[in-house]
Structure formats: structure tokens, C-alpha cells
Amino acid sequence: MHHQDIALEVVLDIYTRVLRIRRFEEEVGRLFRQGQLPGFVHLYIGEEAVAAGVCAALTDDDTIISTHRGHGHVIAKGGDLNRMMAELFGKATGYCKGKGGSMHIADFDIGMLGAIGIVGGGMPIAVGAGLSAWYTDSDRVSVCFFGDGAANEGSFHESLNLASTLRLPVIFVCENNQYGEFTPALQAMNISDIADRGAGYGIPGLVADGTDALEMYRVAKAAVTRARDGGGPTLIEAKTHRRGSHAEGEEAFLGGQTYRSDEEMAAARTKDPLLLLHSYVSENDILPAAQLETLDAEITQSVAEAVDAARDSPAPEIESLFEDLWV
Amino acid sequence: MPRKTYVAAIQEALAEEMRRDERVFLIGEDVRIGVFPSTRGLHAEFGDRRVIDTPISELAVAGAGIGAAVTGLRPIVDLMFGTFLYLAFDQIANQAGAMRYMYGGQTKVPLVFMVQSGAGSSAGHHHSQAVHQFFMNMPQIKVILPSTPYDGKGLLKSAIRDDNPVIFLHSLSLGGKRGEVPSDEYLLPIGVADVKRSGSDVTICAVGPTVYTALEAAEKLATEGLEAEVIDLRSLSPWDKRTVLESVAKTGRFVAVDESFPTCSAASEWAATVAEEAFPDLKAPVQRVTNADVPMPFSPVLEKAVLPSAADVVAAVHRTLT
CATH class of the missing domain: 3.40.50.970 (Thiamin diphosphate (ThDP)-binding fold, Pyr/PP domains)
Structure with missing residues (x-):
């Protein structure tokens, strides 16, 4: 990793975002295995560099749209761990008062316009957020996170083409984690780089190392600048790897079958985004080891507090079923 | 105007x-x-x-x-x-x-x-x-x-x-x-029906183009001495249940006319609601008049035959009288 041009405080900021996501997701995985969380949970472990690097290149006014695997995007944009955890528990104090759950967390106050549970479903909405910025002469940009699976949806085609023809400030960030559920991405398309599809829409299509948070930051920063300057959309394909399951508890769906080799998983572990960034931070003396440990302990503590608060929170009142309806 | x-x-x-x-x-x-x-x-x-x-x-x-x-x-x-x-x-x-x-x-x-x-x-x-x-x-x-x-x-x-x-x-x-259409500005509330014609013998509920079908049927029924109340719902969601139920309380007969395919049509919803909430008022089973249950054909002759007609509505009203 050679990122000497990136300011140390930015590196530390990105490192903090990666670590917050990792510790949150590890705890969510534990809670799910203990049977404490209802519903489906899709963890972002192994992909943290993408959300952290990209969101560090944004301002609070910029907006993002997320996916079913959306916890990392909320945290990277500055989301509140307590309200997130409470939502995962289905509690009244959650971001969505228990009406959304893991796949539908939003925080409109920080420009997090929502996680969308339908693959590709958020892409047109992100185009609309970009349209809004263009319409109001704002220099806001809209970031659309989506996966390799979404790149095969019709909404991908329509959204990139629409954003390109209207020259909207939208940054399409494809998190290619190598699998659409259990099907290898390379089995679901006859090209090796989704980024190549940018050419089909007349927009730049860039491949980035999605395990390197600082590279993600650099690539995103350039795309953001281009979008703010009226240059239109960019497609960024972040090559990453889904460390864990498609959804926690996937063994139950697989009935003893496997779909990834031990070698593949071992190789992926050598490209762990947290460890890579930790090495960079340590080697460049960005923060002394003791302070890094303190930071980790603080984050771990804040996650534990979020869990406690969520457990202690009230369940939604049944009457709330009929709240948040037509304005 | x-x-x-x-x-x-x-x-x-x-x-x-x-x-x-x-x-x-x-x-x-x-x-x-x-x-x-x-x-x-x-x-x-x-x-x-x-x-x-x-x-x-x-x-x-x-x-x-x-x-x-x-x-x-x-x-x-x-x-x-x-x-x-x-x-x-x-x-x-x-x-x-x-x-x-x-x-x-x-x-x-x-x-x-x-x-x-x-x-x-x-x-x-x-x-x-x-x-x-x-x-x-x-x-x-x-x-x-x-x-x-x-x-x-x-x-x-x-x-x-x-x-x-x-x-x-x-x-x-x-x-x-x-x-x-007035030159001065006006707004109409969503979810409020318009009673197009008052009558005491049967309530005919319609929306969009079927409002005219229902009115044409009401003219024919009038020649038989039957006075139909024709309601134009205007809004389908939310819809003006109260106006419909009040009318049925008066007439005791209900015919829903709707340009939808029959299963789960708008007419189905209106009819179910009337059957559920106004059953004591009903003198006869509710009736639905909808499209025929086929894809829309091209030929003008066939297209016309698929759609609810005034004759269909008159026949449905007659069924509520037998």
C-alpha cells in the first residue's frame, strides 16, 4: 500500500470507520448465532474498505443508497450504533421503530437514504437523488452501493444509462464480493470486470482494490470531484470478497454442501481490509500501538453498550402499526 | 364557465x-x-x-x-x-x-x-x-x-x-x-365520491369511463320506472366507502361497474365491502359488471364486447330485482 499523499487524519478516520464496522458486524454475527436476532442478517465483514473509503470521500450533505448488506454503509456514513442495533432487535428505539430491520435501515439526517432489500432496487433511487442535486444546482453527489448480482439486473442498465444521458452526479459503486448468494459472479456473467460495462454507457468504468480502504478513498474522491464538476457519473468496481455467509445461518439452506474452497478462503484472509489498514497505520506511525488498542477497546465498548441498550429497549407498541402512514 | x-x-x-x-x-x-x-x-x-x-x-x-x-x-x-x-x-x-x-x-x-x-x-x-x-x-x-x-x-x-x-x-x-372547467383555481379532495344521479331503487357504483356506462344504464332503467343512484368514486384508494354504504342503506341493491378483469377487480372490493358492512340493508345479492376474463383483443368489435356495457348493467340491476 502506497498512500503517502493521503493525510494522516484521513487515514485514521478511514481506519476508525473500518474498525467500527468490523466490531459491529462481529457482534451481530454472535447475536445471530445465539438466536437473539429475528429475520435475515447479511454481514459486511471483508468488505469494510469499500464503504469506509468511499464515505470518507463524501460530505454530510452527499447521499448514499445501500443494499440488503447495508450495515457497513450506515456506519461508514456516520450512523448511530445504538439506533442500528435497536433496529436489528426490532425495538421501538431503532432507526425505523422496528418496521425496517436489518435490510431497511435509513438515516435521512446524514444522507443515508436507505438500505433496499431488493437486488438492484436502490439504483434508480440513487439516480433520483442525483437528479435532485442537478435540479437544484446543488454540488451534492449521490452514491449508489450495489453488488455484483445487481449488475445483472435490468435496473443496473436503466439506471446507468439514465444517469449518463442526463449527466447526473451519481457514483455507482459495485461491490463485487465474488458471489451472488452462492453463485460465483463469474458464472453469472461472461466478462471478468463489471467495470467494462461503463463503456456501454459512455461513462468511466474503473476497477479498484476493494480490500484497500485508502485506494477506495482515492478512487472515490476522483469520481466525486468529477461529479461535482458536472462531469457526470462514474462506475467503480470494487473487487472484494465476502468473508462470511451470504446470510448468517446459511448452513441451513445449504444442507451440508459447500460452494467455496478452503484455499479461496485462506487467500481472502490474507487480504483482510482491517489487517491491511492496521499494518499501514502501524508501519507509518499514524497512531502508537497503545492508542490503536485504546481505539479498538472504545469501539468494542460502544458496540457492547449498543447491545445492552437494544436489549433494554421496549418492543414497539402494537398501535405503532398504524403510525407513519400517509402524511 | x-x-x-x-x-x-x-x-x-x-x-x-x-x-x-x-x-x-x-x-x-x-x-x-x-x-x-x-x-x-x-x-x-x-x-x-x-x-x-x-x-x-x-x-x-x-x-x-x-x-x-x-x-x-x-x-x-x-x-x-x-x-x-x-x-x-x-x-x-x-x-x-x-x-x-x-x-x-x-x-x-x-x-x-x-x-x-x-x-x-x-x-x-x-x-x-x-x-x-x-x-x-x-x-x-x-x-x-x-x-x-x-x-x-x-x-x-x-x-x-x-x-x-x-x-x-x-x-x-x-x-x-x-x-x-372553472377559470378560477380549485382543488378537489382525494377520496371523495361524486353522486352523479340520485335514485332510491338501486346503487350503481362506477369509476372513470364506466361512470358513463352506468349513467346510460340509469336512463334505460328510468324508462322502466326504476330510479338508480349512480356514484362516481373518482378515487380508488382511498375510496369513499361511506357514500357507497349510505346509498345502499337507502336503495338496498348494489351493482359495481368496473373496467377491470373480474378477479380481484375494483368491483370485487366494493362488492365485498357492501356485502360485509351493509348486509342487513341488502334486498338482493350484490352484482359485479366487469370486463370479460380475457386479454384485451384488438378488433373494435371484440374490444367493445369485452368492456362493461349499459345493457350488462341493466341486466345486473334486473338480477337484483328477481
Whole structure:
């Protein structure tokens, strides 16, 4: 990793975002295995560099749209761990008062316009957020996170083409984690780089190392600048790897079958985004080891507090079923 | 009072609301050129930014409307034909109607999807279906299908000012119909029916083009000495249950007339509601008059045969008397 041009405080900021996501997701995985969380949970472990690097290149006014695997995007944009955890528990104090759950967390106050549970479903909405910025002469940009699976949806085609023809400030960030559920991405398309599809829409299509948070930051920063300057959309394909399951508890769906080799998983572990960034931070003396440990302990503590608060929170009142309806 | 066509009234509503509120804009395929007269002339007045032509991408355009709505604008998404809404189903069913609720009230989605709906131009199955019944089944989507120029203008203006997603359907067969439209501004409330004709013998409930079918049937029934009350619902979701139930309390007979395919039609919902809530008032079983249960055929002769006719309505009323 050679990122000497990136300011140390930015590196530390990105490192903090990666670590917050990792510790949150590890705890969510534990809670799910203990049977404490209802519903489906899709963890972002192994992909943290993408959300952290990209969101560090944004301002609070910029907006993002997320996916079913959306916890990392909320945290990277500055989301509140307590309200997130409470939502995962289905509690009244959650971001969505228990009406959304893991796949539908939003925080409109920080420009997090929502996680969308339908693959590709958020892409047109992100185009609309970009349209809004263009319409109001704002220099806001809209970031659309989506996966390799979404790149095969019709909404991908329509959204990139629409954003390109209207020259909207939208940054399409494809998190290619190598699998659409259990099907290898390379089995679901006859090209090796989704980024190549940018050419089909007349927009730049860039491949980035999605395990390197600082590279993600650099690539995103350039795309953001281009979008703010009226240059239109960019497609960024972040090559990453889904460390864990498609959804926690996937063994139950697989009935003893496997779909990834031990070698593949071992190789992926050598490209762990947290460890890579930790090495960079340590080697460049960005923060002394003791302070890094303190930071980790603080984050771990804040996650534990979020869990406690969520457990202690009230369940939604049944009457709330009929709240948040037509304005 | 000036008489205007149905499409002219819609165009007037769009222009007035765009003048009133800069956040209101029109987006869709060929809205600049105004391929349908309802949008013609708007580009000349409002320019490229507020009358936005798009590729033929219903899903993305519908979703872009949602994205613009949740970030402070008030889009009118023109998707041309009702059947084209099917291409945008995910955005309407999974996102537009659900977002406010799903995100715990954090946002609102002030958005109008505008399409022509229904038969009348002999255009075959892909351009002739009434689609309102699908969207009645989706929580938190408002659905409007006006039958007159006056209602069209007043309800579209209300839809544009509404903070929720609204599907505004204007009837293909009524486009050239003329009616009185005041020059002064007015709004009509969504969800309020209009009693087109009073009567004490039978309640006939209709919406959009079937309002005229019902009125024609009522004329024929009058010659037999039967006085039908004809209700134009105007809005399908929410719909004016109270006006219908009050009428049935008076007449004791109910006929629902609807240009939908029969299963889970709008008529099914009205009939079920009357059977459920007004059973003690009923002197006879409720009746439904809908399209025949076949895809829309092309030939004008066949298309006419699929649609509810005044004779069908008269026959249904007769069934309530035996």
C-alpha cells in the first residue's frame, strides 16, 4: 500500500470507520448465532474498505443508497450504533421503530437514504437523488452501493444509462464480493470486470482494490470531484470478497454442501481490509500501538453498550402499526 | 364557465402547479414534444430542467422520481400507458408506497405517477388495459381515476400537492370529452365520491369511463320506472366507502361497474365491502359488471364486447330485482 499523499487524519478516520464496522458486524454475527436476532442478517465483514473509503470521500450533505448488506454503509456514513442495533432487535428505539430491520435501515439526517432489500432496487433511487442535486444546482453527489448480482439486473442498465444521458452526479459503486448468494459472479456473467460495462454507457468504468480502504478513498474522491464538476457519473468496481455467509445461518439452506474452497478462503484472509489498514497505520506511525488498542477497546465498548441498550429497549407498541402512514 | 376537453384540463393542472411550485417537474418519455396532448406546450413554458425527456426506462424513471421526491422535489412521472407501470412494479410496490413506513416515518414521498389507462383506442392488450385494481392492493399508494375534465383538473392538482405517492390514471377513452372547467383555481379532495344521479331503487357504483356506462344504464332503467343512484368514486384508494354504504342503506341493491378483469377487480372490493358492512340493508345479492376474463383483443368489435356495457348493467340491476 502506497498512500503517502493521503493525510494522516484521513487515514485514521478511514481506519476508525473500518474498525467500527468490523466490531459491529462481529457482534451481530454472535447475536445471530445465539438466536437473539429475528429475520435475515447479511454481514459486511471483508468488505469494510469499500464503504469506509468511499464515505470518507463524501460530505454530510452527499447521499448514499445501500443494499440488503447495508450495515457497513450506515456506519461508514456516520450512523448511530445504538439506533442500528435497536433496529436489528426490532425495538421501538431503532432507526425505523422496528418496521425496517436489518435490510431497511435509513438515516435521512446524514444522507443515508436507505438500505433496499431488493437486488438492484436502490439504483434508480440513487439516480433520483442525483437528479435532485442537478435540479437544484446543488454540488451534492449521490452514491449508489450495489453488488455484483445487481449488475445483472435490468435496473443496473436503466439506471446507468439514465444517469449518463442526463449527466447526473451519481457514483455507482459495485461491490463485487465474488458471489451472488452462492453463485460465483463469474458464472453469472461472461466478462471478468463489471467495470467494462461503463463503456456501454459512455461513462468511466474503473476497477479498484476493494480490500484497500485508502485506494477506495482515492478512487472515490476522483469520481466525486468529477461529479461535482458536472462531469457526470462514474462506475467503480470494487473487487472484494465476502468473508462470511451470504446470510448468517446459511448452513441451513445449504444442507451440508459447500460452494467455496478452503484455499479461496485462506487467500481472502490474507487480504483482510482491517489487517491491511492496521499494518499501514502501524508501519507509518499514524497512531502508537497503545492508542490503536485504546481505539479498538472504545469501539468494542460502544458496540457492547449498543447491545445492552437494544436489549433494554421496549418492543414497539402494537398501535405503532398504524403510525407513519400517509402524511 | 368555459368548456374544455379532459386532456386540456389535465394540461392546465400541470401548468398551474408548475407555475405555483418550482419543486414540481415533469419527467418521462417524450414529455418535451408532448406526445400526448396532456403535456404539450409545457416544455415551451418551463424548459429543459422542468420538463425532462428520458430514455424508455420505466423502472429507472419511476425510481428516479422516488429518489427526487425523498430529497425534496415533487416529481410528476409520466409513464404514458397504464400497462407500462408493470415495468416499474418494483419501484412502485416495494419502494414508493413502503418507504415512509419502512423507514419509521423518516421521509415522505410526494410523487405522482401519471398514465393513460383503459381501453378505447383499439390498441390491443399492451395498450388497452385498465390497471387501477393492482395498485389498490398496494398499501400506501393513492389511486385516482377521474371521469370528467373538472374532476381531472381538481384531482390532479391535489395529487401534485399531496405528500404521498399517487397514481393518477386518466382514461384513454375520455381524452376528448368536454366539460365545464372553472377559470378560477380549485382543488378537489382525494377520496371523495361524486353522486352523479340520485335514485332510491338501486346503487350503481362506477369509476372513470364506466361512470358513463352506468349513467346510460340509469336512463334505460328510468324508462322502466326504476330510479338508480349512480356514484362516481373518482378515487380508488382511498375510496369513499361511506357514500357507497349510505346509498345502499337507502336503495338496498348494489351493482359495481368496473373496467377491470373480474378477479380481484375494483368491483370485487366494493362488492365485498357492501356485502360485509351493509348486509342487513341488502334486498338482493350484490352484482359485479366487469370486463370479460380475457386479454384485451384488438378488433373494435371484440374490444367493445369485452368492456362493461349499459345493457350488462341493466341486466345486473334486473338480477337484483328477481
